[in-house]
Amino acid sequence: MLANFIELFKKRDGATTLAYHHIWLENPQIKWGIIMRKQYWILLLLAICMISSCAPKESYTILYEAKKVEEEQTLKEQEIKKHFRIAYIPKVGNIPYFESVYEGVLEAAKQFDIELIYDVPTEAKAEIQMQIVEKAIQKEVDAIAVSVIDSKSLSPVLQRAREKGIKVVTWDADAEMSTRDLFVDMVDAENLGRHLMDQLALQTNEVGEFAIMTGSFSANNHNEWVKWIQTQWKEYYPNMKLVEVVSTNDDPQKAYAVAKTLLANYPSLKGIIGNSSVGPPAAAQAVKDTQKVGEVAVVGLSTPNLMRSYLHDGSAQVATLWSPKKLGYLTIALTQYLLTNKPITDNDVIQRVGAIRFEEQQRRIIMGEPIDFTKENVDQYEF
Amino acid sequence: MNFNRWRFRNFSLRNKLLISYIVITILPTALLGYIAYSQYVLSVERQVGMYVPRLLNQANNNLERQIDQYYDEMSQLYSQTDVMTILRNPSYQNVSSMRQDIHKVENYLAGAFMEGSREYIIGAFIASNNRLFEYTRLTYTSGYSTKDKIGFYGQSYILPTEEQIFFPHETAIQFNGDKPYVLLVKQIIDYENRNNLGTLFVALDLEFMQKTLSTVDEQDEANMWMVDSKQYIIYHSNARLIGTIDKEMKQYPILNGSFQSDSILYSGAQSVHNRWTFLHSIPVEHLTEEADLVKNLTVISFIAIISLAIFSSILLAWGVAKPIQRLVKEMKKAEKGNFDIYLPDKYNNEVGTLSKAFTKMLHEIEELIDEKYEIELKQKEAELYALQSQINPHFMYNTLENIAFMVEGGEQELVVDMVTNLGRMLRYSLGNKDQLVPLQKELRHADDYLMIQKARFEESLTYMIQVDPILKDKILPKFLLQPLIENALEHAFIVGQVLKIQINVTSEKGLMIIVVEDNGIGMEQNRLTFLEQQLVSEHIINKDDSFGLTNVNGRLVLHYGSEYRLEINSLLGIGTKIILKIPIDGGSDQQNEWEH
Numbered sequence: 007m008l009a010n011f012i013e014l015f016k017k018r019d020g021a022t023t024l025a026y027h028h029i030w031l032e033n034p035q036i037k038w039g040i041i042m043r044k045q046y047w048i049l050l051l052l053a054i055c056m057i058s059s060c061a062p063k064e065s066y067t068i069l070y071e072a073k074k075v076e077e078e079q080t081l082k083e084q085e086i087k088k089h090f091r092i093a094y095i096p097k098v099g100n101i102p103y104f105e106s107v108y109e110g111v112l113e114a115a116k117q118f119d120i121e122l123i124y125d126v127p128t129e130a131k132a133e134i135q136m137q138i139v140e141k142a143i144q145k146e147v148d149a150i151a152v153s154v155i156d157s158k159s160l161s162p163v164l165q166r167a168r169e170k171g172i173k174v175v176t177w178d179a180d181a182e183m184s185t186r187d188l189f190v191d192m193v194d195a196e197n198l199g200r201h202l203m204d205q206l207a208l209q210t211n212e213v214g215e216f217a218i219m220t221g222s223f224s225a226n227n228h229n230e231w232v233k234w235i236q237t238q239w240k241e242y243y244p245n246m247k248l249v250e251v252v253s254t255n256d257d258p259q260k261a262y263a264v265a266k267t268l269l270a271n272y273p274s275l276k277g278i279i280g281n282s283s284v285g286p287p288a289a290a291q292a293v294k295d296t297q298k299v300g301e302v303a304v305v306g307l308s309t310p311n312l313m314r315s316y317l318h319d320g321s322a323q324v325a326t327l328w329s330p331k332k333l334g335y336l337t338i339a340l341t342q343y344l345l346t347n348k349p350i351t352d353n354d355v356i357q358r359v360g361a362i363r364f365e366e367q368q369r370r371i372i373m374g375e376p377i378d379f380t381k382e383n384v385d386q387y388e389f
Numbered sequence: 390m391n392f393n394r395w396r397f398r399n400f401s402l403r404n405k406l407l408i409s410y411i412v413i414t415i416l417p418t419a420l421l422g423y424i425a426y427s428q429y430v431l432s433v434e435r436q437v438g439m440y441v442p443r444l445l446n447q448a449n450n451n452l453e454r455q456i457d458q459y460y461d462e463m464s465q466l467y468s469q470t471d472v473m474t475i476l477r478n479p480s481y482q483n484v485s486s487m488r489q490d491i492h493k494v495e496n497y498l499a500g501a502f503m504e505g506s507r508e509y510i511i512g513a514f515i516a517s518n519n520r521l522f523e524y525t526r527l528t529y530t531s532g533y534s535t536k537d538k539i540g541f542y543g544q545s546y547i548l549p550t551e552e553q554i555f556f557p558h559e560t561a562i563q564f565n566g567d568k569p570y571v572l573l574v575k576q577i578i579d580y581e582n583r584n585n586l587g588t589l590f591v592a593l594d595l596e597f598m599q600k601t602l603s604t605v606d607e608q609d610e611a612n613m614w615m616v617d618s619k620q621y622i623i624y625h626s627n628a629r630l631i632g633t634i635d636k637e638m639k640q641y642p643i644l645n646g647s648f649q650s651d652s653i654l655y656s657g658a659q660s661v662h663n664r665w666t667f668l669h670s671i672p673v674e675h676l677t678e679e680a681d682l683v684k685n686l687t688v689i690s691f692i693a694i695i696s697l698a699i700f701s702s703i704l705l706a707w708g709v710a711k712p713i714q715r716l717v718k719e720m721k722k723a724e725k726g727n728f729d730i731y732l733p734d735k736y737n738n739e740v741g742t743l744s745k746a747f748t749k750m751l752h753e754i755e756e757l758i759d760e761k762y763e764i765e766l767k768q769k770e771a772e773l774y775a776l777q778s779q780i781n782p783h784f785m786y787n788t789l790e791n792i793a794f795m796v797e798g799g800e801q802e803l804v805v806d807m808v809t810n811l812g813r814m815l816r817y818s819l820g821n822k823d824q825l826v827p828l829q830k831e832l833r834h835a836d837d838y839l840m841i842q843k844a845r846f847e848e849s850l851t852y853m854i855q856v857d858p859i860l861k862d863k864i865l866p867k868f869l870l871q872p873l874i875e876n877a878l879e880h881a882f883i884v885g886q887v888l889k890i891q892i893n894v895t896s897e898k899g900l901m902i903i904v905v906e907d908n909g910i911g912m913e914q915n916r917l918t919f920l921e922q923q924l925v926s927e928h929i930i931n932k933d934d935s936f937g938l939t940n941v942n943g944r945l946v947l948h949y950g951s952e953y954r955l956e957i958n959s960l961l962g963i964g965t966k967i968i969l970k971i972p973i974d975g976g977s978d979q980q981n982e983w984e985h
Contacts, residue, residue, distance in 0.1 A: 065650065066640070066641065066642045066648040066649065066650045066655070067648060067649045067650075068642055068643060068646065068647070068648045069434055069435055069438035069439075069646070069647040069648055069649055069654070070435060070438040070439045070442065070646045070647040071643055071645065071646035072442050072446070072645040072646045072658065109583065110583055113583055328581075329580060329581035329582065329583070331581070331582065331583040332580050332581055332583065335583060357550065357551055358551060358578050358580070359580055360464075360467065360580055377581065383470075383474065385478075386473075386474055386477045386478070386582075387581060387582055388582045388584075389581075389582065
């Protein structure tokens with residue numbers, strides 16, 4: 007059958023060629039028509055050959071392409087990633103604790119390529135801090151990271167900043183919950199308060215008078231801790247007696263004076279808890295100066311650097327703290343998260359920080375567990 | 390033109406039917422089959438092309454989860470305060486305290502990474518502050534001295550991310566027996582002091598991957614491999630290829646998804662967090678194995694069905710076309726005048742009806758023709774008969790006048806002879822029921838006639854009749870000779886010359902040859918030609934004076950066929966010779982035929 011067909015076309019072709027031969031001579035344009043007809047099959051064959059042979063050998067046909075969700079995300083991130091300006095505002099500048107925090111802040115700023123607007127209250131006074139925040143708002147920073155001295159006076163200002171589209175992150179000490187986007191807390195207040203009480207009880211064999219030196223009565227975090235210290239004391243240590251809660255205003259001189267006064271007023275005092283970093287060193291110094299080393303135990307929140315000598319000479323027993331460097335780093339890192347709309351979840355592992363807790367409802371971060379510094383380990387820490 | 394033959398409409402019915410059957414049945418089935426098959430293959434490829442990347446992604450995720458677990462275990466280091474303390478304190482007072490620390494850390498490494506279910510870990514190292522702590526299952530070699538290694542990976546070495554994977558070609562470590570491995574690297578960061586304490590390495594035997602990949606890599610024909618961004622093959626289902634470079638990879642159009650090259654289906658999935666890509670390849674024919682089986686079966690059955698279809702369509706086409714072709718053949722035969730056709734009566738369909746009708750029609754035509762022929766023949770015969778049987782009135786008159794003279798002259802004997810002769814002639818004429826008579830009788834009649842004429846013309850006429858005796862009983866039509874003699878008597882007389890009429894009957898090659906010859910006036914050439922034309926022409930009857938000749942000729946032709954015409958030879962002034970040829974006994978057959 008096929009042979010027949012081929013024969014058919016051959017013959018037909020030959021015949022047409024003959025039939026039209028005389029017309030060619032008269033109408034040259036027909037000639038081309040005939041030639042085209044004649045060569046049609048050859049052309050078709052050629053075309054097929056071209057298509058099949060000229061195509062590159064290593065041709066890949068895509069059958070299915072997976073959605074590149076991840077790539078898109080990274081692209082977005084890169085787009086958003088710009089030169090952010092963050093105003094970093096501690097409570098006060100000239101104490102080692104905040105200087106340590108600042109070290110961490112610098113580390114993060116360098117890593118994330120952030121421009122820091124660093125303005126420090128010369129004194130831990132709410133008005134000064136308010137002015138600094140106002141200035142930051144005027145400078146149209148992208149975010150404000152602040153350790154709040156006085157929640158009541160600062161919250162309205164922070165609210166205004168937020169209304170201007172500035173992200174507000176509080177750290178170390180919180181403002182009103184509604185006036186900030188995130189609070190980076192170092193430790194769980196209840197845990198810390200109860201732990202500090204336990205530390206003191208351990209040193210005084212759970213008996214005797216003790217006093218608390220708090221930072222300031224306006225600072226939310228200090229008040230929280232004091233509350234939990236007292237809760238723990240009331241629950242577990244009936245043989246101990248809290249004689250006084252005094253404020254240091256985060257001023258080393260004032261703290262030293264306060265400590266001296268406490269030691270003078272309560273001769274049978276067995277221990278002092280300091281809940282801000284200036285408290286314990288001042289208390290230890292006072293204990294040392296009044297030759298009551300071994301008689302009055304000093305525990306509380308303070309940095310290893312401040313406490314190192316006191317721990318070694320026995321004028322202080324335990325210092326408890328977190329790494330302020332880590333706090334600084336984490337604060338800036340999380341501010342970066344907010345600015346780039348990166349989600350934060352509970353138990354998130356933050357690069358170079360580790361796992362953190364996140365209380366979604368209160369938008370509160372808990373950096374981790376407090377570290378106890380003693381004579382044995384205090385030399386490992388450099389802040 | 391010859392090419393007209395190749396136009397479809399000029400094809401024979403059989404070929405048309407065949408082509409139509411093939412076009413209607415085979416082409417659509419073949420096309421349908423082809424399309425169905427190719428679509429199926431395409432859909433299988435697409436499905437696999439979507440399915441495999443998902444599997445690969447799953448494998449990726451599994452692997453990443455596994456690796457994350459290992460990283461989690463590595464992170465446990467942070468809770469080891471002893472170890473952390475050692476790592477934070479790089480300076481030693483004496484060797485023994487350093488050895489003590491090394492012992493502690495290596496114990497930790499052994500306990501944390503080498504015990505229990507962590508069978509795939511072949512080694513763990515901590516490089517920290519110019520110290521190297523290590524614990525390995527296998528001995529290893531490294532291109533660097535221990536000191537260099539520490540310098541390289543120690544405290545100063547900062548990774549872009551805290552956790553990272555090194556592939557074998559990125560490190561100088563080589564385990565005993567070239568065991569393929571990946572190196573999980575974790576920066577040990579002192580979160581509190583914000584500095585790097587060193588780096589923790591865990592070498593993982595690649596076998597840990599095999600387990601994960603075996604879920605994907607089920608088929609024997611399939612290949613699966615894992616490459617890093619530099620085309621280095623970290624893992625391959627063909628173990629020999631581990632550690633080589635995948636040269637083709639640069640040409641792959643995508644790494645997330647599936648693509649096809651020649652007959653191989655490739656799939657790929659990139660790791661989200663790490664720098665590897667899983668690739669999978671499988672020959673397409675393996676995927677379409679089942680389809681191919683079905684295809685082959687289909688093709689075989691298709692061919693079977695097709696050949697059956699062709700066979701049956703040939704039969705069918707022939708069944709339709711053959712009787713028609715035969716009909717056409719027979720019709721052509723009939724057209725040429727041969728009504729002797731045979732058409733088998735076996736079909737009961739339209740063709741059969743057509744055949745029957747045609748046969749019937751032919752028969753009717755034949756009958757009609759025969760009928761008409763016979764009628765005409767009879768008519769002519771009758772006409773001729775009527776003519777021939779006429780005794781010329783002139784002749785009668787002359788004869789009777791002669792007899793009257795003779796009676797007057799008293800020639801009684803002669804009168805008796807004349808009357809006898811005339812009586813015999815009349816009797817011969819009347820007794821004309823027999824159309825055919827023996828030669829003898831015809832000659833007798835001619836003799837009678839001539840005798841009567843002799844009596845009339847006396848010395849002016851002589852005649853002679855010669856006959857081969859064996860022919861005497863041969864049969865010939867009646868009244869053949871008389872018109873010829875009449876003709877001679879009418880036209881041949883030359884005044885003052887004796888007219889000799891000679892009748893010779895001889896036989897030659899089965900023919901009776903009768904020659905009637907006279908020495909009369911003869912004929913002019915024109916007249917002869919005219920006469921010959923008259924003889925050939927169909928019209929037997931004319932009222933010409935040559936009526937006698939044409940009559941005889943017509944009857945001869947009627948009886949014996951056109952080849953038995955009269956022959957006339959004549960020369961002016963010399964005489965005329967008329968030759969009759971009659972087949973001896975031959976006429977009887979034809980006469981029989983006429984009677985049909």
